[in-house]
Amino acid sequence: MKATATANANIALTKYWGKRDKKLMLPNNGSVSMTVDGMHTKTTVEFSPSYEKDIFIINGKEIGEGNAYDKTVKHLDLIREKAGIREKAKVMTENNFPTAAGLASSASGFAAITLAASKAAGMNLDKRELSIIARRGSGSASRSIEGGFVEWQKGEKEDGSDSYGVQIAPPDHWGFRMIAVITSTAQKKVKSTAGMAQTVDTCPYYKDWLATVQGDIDAVKQGIADKDFTRVGSTAEYNALKMHATMITTKPPIIYWNDATMRIMHSVMGWRDSGLESYFTMDAGPQVKIMCLEKDVGEITKRLKDIEGIEDVVLCKPGEAARLVDDHLF
Ligand code: DP6
Numbered sequence: 001m002k003a004t005a006t007a008n009a010n011i012a013l014t015k016y017w018g019k020r021d022k023k024l025m026l027p028n029n030g031s032v033s034m035t036v037d038g039m040h041t042k043t044t045v046e047f048s049p050s051y052e053k054d055i056f057i058i059n060g061k062e063i064g065e066g067n068a069y070d071k072t073v074k075h076l077d078l079i080r081e082k083a084g085i086r087e088k089a090k091v092m093t094e095n096n097f098p099t100a101a102g103l104a105s106s107a108s109g110f111a112a113i114t115l116a117a118s119k120a121a122g123m124n125l126d127k128r129e130l131s132i133i134a135r136r137g138s139g140s141a142s143r144s145i146e147g148g149f150v151e152w153q154k155g156e157k158e159d160g161s162d163s164y165g166v167q168i169a170p171p172d173h174w175g176f177r178m179i180a181v182i183t184s185t186a187q188k189k190v191k192s193t194a195g196m197a198q199t200v201d202t203c204p205y206y207k208d209w210l211a212t213v214q215g216d217i218d219a220v221k222q223g224i225a226d227k228d229f230t231r232v233g234s235t236a237e238y239n240a241l242k243m244h245a246t247m248i249t250t251k252p253p254i255i256y257w258n259d260a261t262m263r264i265m266h267s268v269m270g271w272r273d274s275g276l277e278s279y280f281t282m283d284a285g286p287q288v289k290i291m292c293l294e295k296d297v298g299e300i301t302k303r304l305k306d307i308e309g310i311e312d313v314v315l316c317k318p319g320e321a322a323r324l325v326d327d328h329l330f
């Protein structure tokens with residue numbers, strides 16, 4: 001009853017922001033992402049009668065209480081219920097990137113635990129079922145079950161059975177790259193869950209976000225199909241700015257950017273004007289993900305060295321789907 005899985009993080013090209021059902025984690029709008037190979041989570045789960053309570057160890061540190069522990073137990077409960085088992089579990093998980101700094105650790109984390117725990121509980125679920133369960137842990141995790149370019153379909157049904165991630169292009173489809181630029185590894189002040197709820201409740205422009213997001217999804221999907229970098233990059237950048245506009249105009253305002261975030265955004269716009277085509281996107285944190293073509297990675301990485309306030313740079317290619325592996329963490 002032990003299994004280990006790895007899952008990659010994903011970065012949204014058109015964002016998920018706002019829920020229509022908080023319990024089932026159903027989104028107000030669909031989204032499209034790229035699963036990224038540079039940032040991943042590895043998780044081992046073992047169910048055993050010898051555990052008196054669920055044990056959760058993240059990056060070598062036992063988390064015995066609090067939000068992260070409660071969410072993990074809740075997720076294990078979902079899987080136990082589906083598998084018809086009662087044993088408590090030991091969960092050991094490792095991220096190769098900073099946790100909770102707006103770098104999608106919950107996406108790779110819940111994708112990995114879903115796959116490892118369902119297997120450890122004796123189930124062989126297909127990707128649709130895995131994505132639906134991963135979604136219950138964190139919405140964006142529904143997209144990390146698949147590799148390459150993925151659409152999380154909003155779905156219409158009340159039970160959420162049609163709200164899951166579907167691959168729209170495989171990892172080797174084209175030379176689209178993301179350079180994750182880390183400007184702070186501090187834990188973010190407002191987590192996505194709280195930030196999006198506050199936006200839905202108080203932002204006067206949220207309705208405009210919802211009115212325009214499907215157009216962005218259609219444009220990004222067509223752009224990916226046509227390998228049209230300009231279309232994908234420009235639509236993704238604008239979509240991110242629209243989402244941040246809704247965050248900035250909630251009450252109280254949520255501003256995730258720092259000085260370095262702004263410097264990078266302005267640099268990317270300047271590079272573009274001078275012929276080095278690149279775009280940026282940001283999530284619920286100060287990191288900037290630069291979108292570019294493979295041929296320009298070297299030049300962009302070189303130029304980033306001159307920008308003040310950058311802590312780390314992670315080059316990301318389109319990554320593979322979540323998968324089971326043999327080498328357990330314990
Ligand atoms: C800004 O999936 O972290 O990164 O569903 O509440 O766990 P919960 O939120 P989460 O939100 C991600 C928001 C985003 C945009 C995106 O990845 O689509």
